[in-house]
Amino acid sequence: MDPQAARTPEEIARAIREEGARIEPWVIDRRRHFHRHPELSLEEVRTTADIAAELDALGIPYERPLPTGLVATLAGTAPDAYAPDGTPRRRILLRADIDGLPVTERTGEPYASEEEGRMHACGHDCHIAMLLGALRILAGMTDELHGEVRALFQASEENGRGAWMAIDAGVTEGVDGAFAMHIWSEVDAGTVSCEPGPRMASTDWFRIDVEGTSCHGAMPQRGADAIIAAAEIVNALQTVVSRDLDPFEPAVVTVGELHGGTARNVIAGSAYLTGTVRTYSEAVHDRMPALIERICTRTAEALGAEARLTEYTVAHHAVVNDPRASERARRAVERVLGPEAQGSYRGTMSGEDFSEILRAVPGALVFLGTRNPEIGATWAQHSCYYRIDESVLVKGSMLAAQYAADFLAE
Numbered sequence: 001m002d003p004q005a006a007r008t009p010e011e012i013a014r015a016i017r018e019e020g021a022r023i024e025p026w027v028i029d030r031r032r033h034f035h036r037h038p039e040l041s042l043e044e045v046r047t048t049a050d051i052a053a054e055l056d057a058l059g060i061p062y063e064r065p066l067p068t069g070l071v072a073t074l075a076g077t078a079p080d081a082y083a084p085d086g087t088p089r090r091r092i093l094l095r096a097d098i099d100g101l102p103v104t105e106r107t108g109e110p111y112a113s114e115e116e117g118r119m120h121a122c123g124h125d126c127h128i129a130m131l132l133g134a135l136r137i138l139a140g141m142t143d144e145l146h147g148e149v150r151a152l153f154q155a156s157e158e159n160g161r162g163a164w165m166a167i168d169a170g171v172t173e174g175v176d177g178a179f180a181m182h183i184w185s186e187v188d189a190g191t192v193s194c195e196p197g198p199r200m201a202s203t204d205w206f207r208i209d210v211e212g213t214s215c216h217g218a219m220p221q222r223g224a225d226a227i228i229a230a231a232e233i234v235n236a237l238q239t240v241v242s243r244d245l246d247p248f249e250p251a252v253v254t255v256g257e258l259h260g261g262t263a264r265n266v267i268a269g270s271a272y273l274t275g276t277v278r279t280y281s282e283a284v285h286d287r288m289p290a291l292i293e294r295i296c297t298r299t300a301e302a303l304g305a306e307a308r309l310t311e312y313t314v315a316h317h318a319v320v321n322d323p324r325a326s327e328r329a330r331r332a333v334e335r336v337l338g339p340e341a342q343g344s345y346r347g348t349m350s351g352e353d354f355s356e357i358l359r360a361v362p363g364a365l366v367f368l369g370t371r372n373p374e375i376g377a378t379w380a381q382h383s384c385y386y387r388i389d390e391s392v393l394v395k396g397s398m399l400a401a402q403y404a405a406d407f408l409a410e
Contacts, residue, residue, distance in 0.1 A: 006078075009406070012144055013335045016401050019137045024394040026136075030054070031129035031393055032111040038100025038118045038125070041156040044068040047098050047128070051153050054132050058139055060151075065169040069098060069155035069162070074138055076145025076408060090147035092407045093171070093178040093361060094134060094400055095354060096127035097157035106384040121386045123183040123370070126393055128153065130181065130368075133397025138404060147408040150175060160203055160315030163353035167360055177325060178363030179403050180354045181396050184345070185380050187369030189389040191343030192333045192399065194366045196326035200319035201250070201278035202285050203351030207311035208233060208296045210260070212304070214269030224304035226271040227260040233307060234258060234273060236299045240291045245284060252278040252349050253292070274311075278349040280318050316353040325364035329403055333366075336402040337395055343369055350381065368396050 007015070039047050048068050055062050055072050062072040075081065080089055103119040105112045113119045120126075135151055152171055156162030172178070187193055210230045215223030234255045241251050253275065260271025277292070279285045293309040300307035333341050345367050354365050370377055372389040379385040 007144060009335065012141070012405055013402060015141060016137055016336050016398050016405070019140060020133070020394045020398040023133055023136055023397070027129050027133040027394045027397055028390050030132055031125050031390065034125035034128050035120050036111055036114050038113055038115055038120045040102060040118060041099045041159040041162070042068060044098050044155045048153070048155070051098070051128060051132070055135070058136055060135055060139060065171070066155065066165055069166070070153050071171055072135065072151040072153070074135060074145070074149040074151065075142065076147050076149070077142040078144060078146045081146050081148070088148035090176045090408050090410070091150055091174055092147070092404050093150045093152060093175045093357070093363070094131055094404060095152040095154055095178065095180040095357065096131035097124045097154045097162065098128055099124060099156055099158050099162070101158055101382060103382065103384050107387050109387065119384065121383060122158070122381045123388065124157065126183045126388060126396070127181065130393055130396035130400060133394060134400035134404070137397060137401040141405075144405055145408050149404050149408075157353050160351070160353050163316065163356040167356060172357060172360045175361045177407050178357050178361045179325070179329070179400065179407070180365045181368045181400065182352065182365060183370045183388060183392065183396070184367040185371055185378065185386070186348070187343050187345050187367045187371060189370050189372040189377065189392050190395060191341050191369040192329075192337070192366050193343045193345035193369070194326050194329040194333060194364065195345070195347070196321045196323040198280040198318050198320050199347045199365060199367075200352045200355065201252070201280055201349040202318040202355070203315040204277040204285075204288065205274070205311070205313045205315055206277065206292060206309060207272060207274045208292075208307055209310045210271045210300055210305055210307045212267070212269050215267045217265040217267055220267055223267040223269070225267050226305055227268040229300045229303045229305040229307060230258055230260055230271040230273050232303060233296050233299045236295045237292065240288070240295060244291050249284050250280050250349060251284055278351065285317070316351060317355045317359060319352050319355040319365050320358060321364040322358070322362040325362055328406060329364050329366050332399055332402040332406055336398045341395070343367070368392055368399070
C-alpha cells in the first residue's frame with residue numbers, strides 16, 4: 001500500500017460507520033444466538049465452539065490456551081505494522097467475557113434462553129457479538145492497522161477467576177494496551193461512559209464460622225446460641241462501613257448467607273455466614289479482613305460464643321481506568337458515534353475481573369448504555385427480566401474497532 005494513499009482518521013471513522021451499518025443485522029442475530037444458549041463459568045464449551053466457527057468464517061486465526069474461551073489474532077497489513085523480526089509495532093487487547101448466570105429467564109423474548117436455569121442476564125452475549133462485529137469490521141481494513149489486534153473471548157468472569165487464568169496463560173504478554181466494554185442498564189441507550197479512575201469495585205468473598213454450645217431449646221441458659229451470635233455479627237458488620245471508614249470512601253459489606261441449627265427445639269451449637277466486600281480504594285481494601293475479624297470475634301465473645309474469619313478471598317481488584325486510555329476512548333466515541341453519544345456515569349460497586357488485566361496492562365473499561373424505558377430495558381444486571389436495547393450493539397462494535405485503529409496508529 002502506498003503510504004501517501006493512507007486514509008485520514010475521519011475517513012477511517014466513516015468506513016467503520018458504513019461497515020457497521022451493513023453488518024448490524026448480523027451482530028444482532030449473533031447476540032440472539034448466544035443468548036439462547038448460555039453456559040456457566042468454566043462450562044462454555046458450546047459457546048467457545050460457536051465463536052470459533054464465526055472466526056473460521058471470517059478467516060481470523062485463534063488459539064485455545066485454556067479449556068474454554070479463546071484468543072484470536074488479527075494482523076495489520078499497514079507498512080509499519082510489524083518489525084522485520086515479526087514483532088508488532090503495537091498490540092491492543094480487546095476483551096469480551098462469555099459466561100452466563102444460574103438464572104431462570106422470564107423475559108418472554110422469542111430468543112429467550114433454551115437452557116433450563118441459565119441465562120445471559122449480565123450482557124455477556126452482547127459482548128461476544130460486539131467483539132465479533134468489531135473483528136469483522138477490522139478484518140476489512142487491515143491495511144489501516146499499524147500493529148496487531150489480540151481478541152480475548154474470556155471464560156469464567158462471573159466467578160472472578162477467568163482473567164487470572166488468562167493472564168497465567170500469557171494472554172497479556174506483549175500487549176501494549178487493553179480495552180473492554182460492558183453494556184449497562186443504568187446508562188442511557190447509545191451513550192458511553194468513559195471516565196478515568198475507579199469505575200467498578202474490588203470483589204472479595206468471606207466466611208465466618210461461629211461456635212456456641214448446644215442445649216435444649218427450652219433451657220437457653222444452659223448453652224450459648226450460635227445463631228444469636230451470628231445474627232448479631234451480621235448487624236455489627238454494618239458498622240465497618242458506617243463507623244470505621246471515611247464516609248468519602250465507597251464500601252459495601254453484604255452477608256448473603258446465614259446457616260445454623262439442626263432442629264427447632266435445639267439451641268444451635270454452630271452456625272456460619274458468608275458474604276462479599278466491595279471497595280474502590282486499595283488502602284480500604286487492605287484493611288477489610290482485619291476489620292471484619294475484629295467485629296466477628298469480639299461480638300461472639302460478648303455472647304459467650306466464638307467466631308473466626310475462616311475464609312477471605314480476593315476475587316479481583318477494582319477496575320481503574322488509565323486516564324490516557326479513557327481520553328482515547330472518549331475521542332473514539334466522538335469520532336465514530338458523535339458528540340451526542342458521550343455519556344456520564346458515577347461508577348458502580350459491582351465488580352469485573354477485567355480489573356486484573358488493567359493491573360497488568362494500561363487500558364480502560366467503558367460502559368455502553370442500554371437503558372431504554374420505552375422497550376422495557378430498565379431491569380438491572382442479573383435480573384431474570386433483564387433485557388437490552390439491541391440498537392446499541394453495533395455501536396459497541398464500531399467503538400471497539402475505532403479504539404483499536406486509533407491505538408495502533410499512535
